[in-house]
Amino acid sequence: MARRVPRPAGAGAWGRSMGQGLLRKSKIGDNKSTQVDLWGGACMVRQVENVLLVLEYFAERRAPATVAEMTDHFGWPRSSAFNIVSTLAERGYLYEPRARGAYYPTPRWLTMAQAVSEADPVPAALTRVLDRLVDETGETAWIARASGLHVVMLDVRESPQMLRYVARPGMRLPIHVTGSGQALMARMATAEREALLKRIRYQAYNRNSPMEAETVRQQIADSEERGWFMSNSAFSSDLAGVALPIRIDGHAYAVTTAGPENRFVPRMPEIAAAIRGAVAAECGAGALDMTPLRAEA
Template identity: 45%
Template structure:
């Protein structure tokens, strides 16, 4: 379920991140095709709470520094270890493919950090991206760290939509794949969510935190290097986290 007002606030912040300039009520209403009255109410509420301000009189609204201050406080309470970004950079250097750090968010894997491959044709991944847990290697690596009860609860609610010809279509098949991959020690993606995209994911448990690390790229470059990627990822994780 999407709460429209909350979604509008998030869309507005993404708008400013892309345009990087103040915008008037009229510009915002036109861009989103929102009624002027509801746009006025949304902007007025955010301005009254100190989340928007006008850098120049009648020159349009812009996000206030309060956003950055709150994010710093939130991140300081439970930061993502800095060495994990170094891990992603090392994986890109050693594999040539895109590396991603993800965590579970409900029934999805949320990309927390990513470093993209230098190849022109590559897997494009940005922080904030959500992918279903049950149809991706990243998601299954995260599912594997949950209790059987929690995993079963997520799979009962999962939408088994066919994204590609190789999408796993039942909870039983996903559970079997999780168990088989746990025995292997890694989780392999074979285009179940995005056609011609392959990857390897490893679960990564830290004190009070559970992550997954993914290396992914076009299937034509990935499929013959799975074992190599697993070796590189294991060595890089041990090296970075023991430094």
């Protein structure tokens, strides 16, 4: 069973929501786990994880917090919380906006994030594709790229509907299980894809999870013949998605739209056409070329 971790801020949604690996939005102070481990059981460095949890905590709280409040929220020893906060403050990542000992992140986080993002930006045309898709389909849409055994969401637009797929930039999903991942695998050279299939740990994430390499190969072949890629309760229950692989400036991306299974599955051909139309309009028809890449630029 995957290790359960506290739900990152921003991974939930207001109201009644659903998401890939996400159950519901928890309240501030509710320390119950609501996200399964999407990192495939990878070992985490505890101190690094705790720093990230502090940042995510502030992103959801949106207000200063004392060391005592963080201790209560995370269930950490006070000394551990104090050491983390003190280190972040000394490095210029937290400050005390008032004299009562409450801390809040400084703009240094934003400055660093912008510098990183500007060095490897998501093409502007793809952000416009996402806007079009949410407007046209009413469902959540995202851009993803391959990262080892996972796909990583680079940009996300959530559906405005109360019942929706919940996602956030940075979310990682198993590459062989999802429509996004199989779309990206289809763009790989055969040798690269086969090497990846040998490294995958096949497990039953959900009722339709592929449990062997041959199943993944067949699903990719079926999707190429159909003209679009899909998943349906392969990773999370009652969620379905449609994806198309595209190529911009020599880089492979997957454009995906997803939503609740009962609402989404009957619309799959329609949504695939919407993705194709949005990509052609914003990126040009050449971006839809299905030829496998020999090597990533």
